[in-house]
Structures are given as structure tokens and as C-alpha cells.
Amino acid sequence: MYVKRSTRKTAGGATVGYLQLAHNEWDPAAKVSRTKVLYSFGREDQLDVAGIRRLVAALCRLLEPGDGLAAAAPAELRFLESRALGGAFVLDGLWRKLGIDAAMRRMLTTTRMEPRVERILFALVANRALAPSSKLAATRWIEHDVVIDGLDAPVVDESCYRAMDWLIDVEPQLARIVFDNTADLLNLEVDLLFFDTTSTYFETGDADAQVGRDERGVPVTDGETAVKQAGFRTWGKSKDSRGDLPQIVVGMAVTRDGIPVRCWAWPGNTADSALIRQVKDDMRDWSLARVVWVADRGFTSAENRRYLQKAGGHYILGEKLRGGTPEAEAALSRQGRYRHVADNLQVKEVRLHSDLADDRFVICFNPDAQVRDAAVRATMVTILQDMIDGSDKLTRDKRAELRGVISTKPGLKRYLRTTPGGLLRVDKKAIDAEANLDGKFLLRCSDPKLSAEDIALGYKQLLEVERGWRDMKSIIDMRPVYHRAEDRIRAHVLLCWLALLLIRIAETRTGQTWTTIRDELQRLHLGTFTGPAGSFRQRTELTATQKKILTALGLPEPRRIFE
Incomplete structure (x- = not known):
């Protein structure tokens, strides 16, 4: 026919x-x-x-x-390909709103590098947020799977590495610009800055060789005064329970709104106690108003406390309850009535004698956490009882061997008691002492103006940093790291930080999780068609949900016909 x-x-x-x-x-x-x-x-x-x-x-x-x-x-019209458009379009819109593109292009004018370095870095950041992969796989993703405005020509992995090397050089200036623009865009409150660290390991059995480093842990040349220290990827206290693998330590400062304002990376054996002093120095010139630093128990040393109070600064720090410190024992011994704050959180401020501390101490209590702690302890005691049942009939050497096995399990060792005759028993006094701590945590604050309620709620927001670590490791896939050189590893961490910054802004403005936003946006595609009259690229129709996301973020709809 x-x-x-x-x-x-x-x-x-x-x-x-x-x-x-x-x-x-x-x-x-x-x-x-x-x-x-x-x-x-x-x-x-x-x-x-x-x-x-x-x-x-x-x-x-x-x-x-x-x-x-x-x-x-028409028989002559052919459908060539379809690429994901929505996710990269939104991330690029936020990237430009923060002025990152303009700042990078401005800094690139003083170098011999090509202007598209900014586009390559954005593409690598978008890759972390949308489809995390190695840099080599990211180049294929950029070429075949996604639409990156201004980056139509293929990108080779060498271009990615050169761009990452340049990012390390400009990170201090760029971080300040990003912070200022983010604060303006979101009208951020930066009276509280939360700081915490994590570790990320490498799937290799070899640690890096020793290098010369200055007092800040930065590699220096042989001609400078330096101390030989462990390499960047080295063994340390792992927060991922992988002490058998070399690692690095990563730190992050976050606002009370959960916006990550800066990120750092240190050698894997760096102790937490000294890091917050470097962080405060790095942010000294950021023209921040009165800032209260919020950090966990690992940063509560006397030296850190003195350092954070310089130039009128203050802190809210977690205090170890089980360390047997005079301050903790005195605070727990004080009588007083708890006041309800929010949800299940209750607080009680205690005043210590000035001979012990001039700081304020706030005991926080959560009844739900008390029930959970008691249940966990009951399980541990049951396991311990099962292990030592019948041990009285064992020889002294066999009991010593069993005691050695239990000592490797901190949750059980805490409740084990050895009699003068060498018999193993459950320590009821230790159980009673632990029960007194169920559902409680102790805070130490230097600010005389904050209320006990604000101190407790401020510290509770430290969970935003922990949520950032979870997203860095599960959504952005900070690990595995496919680099060996220290600067490349540091650049990789910066790319992850920028990706987390963009998705946190998207979440803050829309009220949705990034996983939900990403899944919806990635359904928006750009199709390429060709025929006798030429070729054209047209996007799919926007859904109502996609339009709502764009409106919440203050971004225009992508044009219907691209070329």
C-alpha cells in the first residue's frame, strides 16, 4: 500500500x-x-x-x-540517543548560584590552563552525586550518559587529573568564596560550627612510605625543616573497624543547618585531639562573628579548650562519662531536677567548684536511650554469664585463657570480676554503676550566655555531621578511592565535599532527600534525532514533581529544544 x-x-x-x-x-x-x-x-x-x-x-x-x-x-527521521538531563541540570544551576563557576574561571585567568577546567571539575562533582565511579569511568559517563552544559567534546582522564591538581592549589580561596556565597544564598546561621572526623580505608595491604611533614602534617621538600612521619595512607585507629588496612582521616565543619562549609584530609594515623586547632586556624580569616565550636568527646583535651577560647571563641564539647575524670564524677554526684527540652530529651545543669572547672556542665538524659542501654547491657551480661558458667571446674590455666578471651571483647570485659582465688564472676557493682549512666551524656560549655537547653540542642545537632559522613560513604561513595598520590586523594575528598554541599542545598530548599530528588530528576532526558534537514535535541516533557523541584530551587525549566 x-x-x-x-x-x-x-x-x-x-x-x-x-x-x-x-x-x-x-x-x-x-x-x-x-x-x-x-x-x-x-x-x-x-x-x-x-x-x-x-x-x-x-x-x-x-x-x-x-x-x-x-x-x-517519518522514515528519514532517526532517534540516535538519549541522555540523562535533569540531575546535572539542577546541580549545575546550584553550582552557578553559588558562584563556583565564576570564581573558578576568574582564578583560571591567571594560569595557562584551559577555561573548560571549571566544566570538567563540575562534571566530576556531578558524577559523585549522580553516578559515583572512578575518574576513568567518569569520562565515559560524561561522554555517553549525561548532558553537561558546555562540555560536549570528549574528556580524557589526563584532563581530569590536571583539573584535580589545580583544585588542590586553589582550595583555600575557593572554600572561602563558597562559604560566603552559601551563607548569602541560604541566609545561614553560623553561630554554631560542628566539627567531627571519620576515616576511610584503602583496599591495599601497603602503607605509603615516610615523608617529611611540617607541624600541620603538610608534606615539605627535603630542603625545609621537616620531621619524618608516616605516609598519607597509613595505619591508624579505624572508625570503619578496618584496622588491618591503611587509611586517611577526613574532617568536616558543618553549620547547624547541616551545610558542610569546609573539608580536610590528614594522614591515617593523625589523632583527633589536635585537629580542631588546625581547623580553627584555617577558618580564622573567614570574618565569622561569635562562633561556638561543637565537637565530640575526642576533642575535649585542656589544650583544645584553651585554643578554642582564643579571640572570644567558645565551645560545646562532649565529656567522657566513663573516664573517671574528677569533673565527670563531680557532675554526676550533684543532685537536681531534670527539665524537659524537646522530644525525649531532658537536661540538668550542675555547677562545679572553681577548683575543678570554670566551665558549665549539663547532664542530658533520654528515657528511650535508657531503655535501649539497659537492654544492651542485659544481653551482654547474659552472654558473659553463659561463657563463665562452669568455669569453676576448670584449671587455673584454662580460666586464665578464658579470661584472656573475654578481655578482647570490651562489651563483656566491663562486667567481668576476678575473685582473689582466680574465679570468674559477673561484677554486680559494675552493672549498678553502668545502670546509673543509662541514657545520659555529659556536656561541657564555656559560653556563659547559652541556656542549658540551647547547649543540649546544639550538641544534638552534631548528628548532622554524622549524617554527612553516612551520605559521603553511601550516596557519594567516597570509598573506594582509586588514587595513590596524596594530592589526588585530597582532591578526591574535595570533590566529595562539593557534591555533598550541592545535595545538602537541594535537600534544604526542597525538603526532600537527595535520593528522592535524584531519582525524579534522572527521568528527565534529552533525546537526539537526525533527518534530511539536520539534527536536533529535544528534552522529554517535565512532570509535575520535576516542576515543583525546580520551583523550590529557584531554577528555570530547561529549554525544550537544545539544538
Whole structure:
């Protein structure tokens, strides 16, 4: 079946075309094929195009969807590819709102590097947020799977590495610009800054060789005063329970709104206690107003406390309850009534004698956590009791061997008591002492103006940092790290930080999780078509949810036809 075109001469001598729907039938008697006209469309110059479109649509409804689309499309028009558009479009919009693109291009003008370094770095950040992979895999992702505005030419891995090396050089200036622009965009409150660290390990059995480092842990050349220290990837106290593998330590400062304002990386054997002093120095010139530093128990040394109070600063620090410190024992011994703050949190401020401490101490109590702690302890005691049952009949050496096994399990060792005769018993006094601590944590604060309630709620927001670590490791996939050189590892951490910054802003403005936002945006695609008249790229139609996300973020809709 086909459309037959015939022509006729008018009285005036003009040629007029006529269109007919026809097909060929075999005449068995004459043994020839004859044309049979099924329908006449009339004159070609007076064709009812709308009527034909309705007819095609009606016929396509009788076919399978794929067959109907193929039948309705012009034979010359070909669909070449489809790439994800929505996620990168939104991240790029936030990237530009923060002025990161303009800042990078401005700094690039003083170098010999090409301007598209900024686009490459954005693409690597978008890759962490949308489809985390190695840098080599990221180049294929950029070339085939995603639409990055201004980055149509292929990107090779060497270009990524050069861009990452440059990022390390400009990180201090860039971090300050990003912070200022983020504070303006979100009207951030930065009276509280939360700091915490984590570790990330490497799937290799070899640690880096020793290098010369200055007092801040930064590598220096042999000609400078330096102390030989462990390499960047080295063994340390793992927060991932992988002490068998070399690691690095990563630190992050976060506002009370959960916005990560800066990130650091240190050698894997760096102790937490000294890090917060370097962080305070790095942010000294950021023109921050009165700031209260909030950190966990690992940073509560006397030296850290003195350092954080320089230039009028203050702190809220977690205090060890089980360390047996005079301050903790005195605080827990004070009587007083708890006041309800929020949810299940209750607080009680206690005043210590100035001989012990000039700081304020706040005991926090959560009844739900008390129930959980008691249940965990009961389980531990049951396990311990099962292990030592019948041990009285063992020889002294066998009991000593069992005691050694239990000593490797901190949760059980805490409740084990050995009699003068070497017998193993459950320590009831230790159980009673632990029960007195169920659901409680102790805070130490130097600020005389904050209320006990604000101190407790401020410390509770330290969970925002912990949520950041979870997202860094599970959504952005900070690990595994495919680099060996220290600067490349540091640059990788910075890319993860920038990705976390963008997704936190998206979450703050929309009220949705990044996983939900990403899944919805990645359904917005850009298709490429080609035909006799050329090629064009057109996006899919926006859904109501996608429009709502763009509105919440203050971003325009992507244009319908790109090229």
C-alpha cells in the first residue's frame, strides 16, 4: 500500500498533482499487476493535512505502541540517543548560584590552563552525586550518559587529573568564596560550627612510605625543616573497624543547618585531639562573628579548650562519662531536677567548684536511650554469664585463657570480676554503676550566655555531621578511592565535599532527600534525532514533581529544544 501521485494539466496550462491511497493487485487472468485506488485525497495543493493526521492517529491505535510510533514517524527521521538531563541540570544551576563557576574561571585567568577546567571539575562533582565511579569511568559517563552544559567534546582522564591538581592549589580561596556565597544564598546561621572526623580505608595491604611533614602534617621538600612521619595512607585507629588496612582521616565543619562549609584530609594515623586547632586556624580569616565550636568527646583535651577560647571563641564539647575524670564524677554526684527540652530529651545543669572547672556542665538524659542501654547491657551480661558458667571446674590455666578471651571483647570485659582465688564472676557493682549512666551524656560549655537547653540542642545537632559522613560513604561513595598520590586523594575528598554541599542545598530548599530528588530528576532526558534537514535535541516533557523541584530551587525549566 502506498500513496500514488498523478498529475493533470489545467485549462490554463498549469500542472496540478493529485494524491491517492492505492495498492497493487495481481490479475490472474491477464497475469499482470494492476493498481487499485482505495481512497482519493484530492488535489495536492488543497490537501486536508489535519484530516490525514487524524487518520494516521486512528490507524496507529490499532497497532502495538512501538509499531505505531515507527509507522507514524517519518522514515528519514532517526532517534540516535538519549541522555540523562535533569540531575546535572539542577546541580549545575546550584553550582552557578553559588558562584563556583565564576570564581573558578576568574582564578583560571591567571594560569595557562584551559577555561573548560571549571566544566570538567563540575562534571566530576556531578558524577559523585549522580553516578559515583572512578575518574576513568567518569569520562565515559560524561561522554555517553549525561548532558553537561558546555562540555560536549570528549574528556580524557589526563584532563581530569590536571583539573584535580589545580583544585588542590586553589582550595583555600575557593572554600572561602563558597562559604560566603552559601551563607548569602541560604541566609545561614553560623553561630554554631560542628566539627567531627571519620576515616576511610584503602583496599591495599601497603602503607605509603615516610615523608617529611611540617607541624600541620603538610608534606615539605627535603630542603625545609621537616620531621619524618608516616605516609598519607597509613595505619591508624579505624572508625570503619578496618584496622588491618591503611587509611586517611577526613574532617568536616558543618553549620547547624547541616551545610558542610569546609573539608580536610590528614594522614591515617593523625589523632583527633589536635585537629580542631588546625581547623580553627584555617577558618580564622573567614570574618565569622561569635562562633561556638561543637565537637565530640575526642576533642575535649585542656589544650583544645584553651585554643578554642582564643579571640572570644567558645565551645560545646562532649565529656567522657566513663573516664573517671574528677569533673565527670563531680557532675554526676550533684543532685537536681531534670527539665524537659524537646522530644525525649531532658537536661540538668550542675555547677562545679572553681577548683575543678570554670566551665558549665549539663547532664542530658533520654528515657528511650535508657531503655535501649539497659537492654544492651542485659544481653551482654547474659552472654558473659553463659561463657563463665562452669568455669569453676576448670584449671587455673584454662580460666586464665578464658579470661584472656573475654578481655578482647570490651562489651563483656566491663562486667567481668576476678575473685582473689582466680574465679570468674559477673561484677554486680559494675552493672549498678553502668545502670546509673543509662541514657545520659555529659556536656561541657564555656559560653556563659547559652541556656542549658540551647547547649543540649546544639550538641544534638552534631548528628548532622554524622549524617554527612553516612551520605559521603553511601550516596557519594567516597570509598573506594582509586588514587595513590596524596594530592589526588585530597582532591578526591574535595570533590566529595562539593557534591555533598550541592545535595545538602537541594535537600534544604526542597525538603526532600537527595535520593528522592535524584531519582525524579534522572527521568528527565534529552533525546537526539537526525533527518534530511539536520539534527536536533529535544528534552522529554517535565512532570509535575520535576516542576515543583525546580520551583523550590529557584531554577528555570530547561529549554525544550537544545539544538
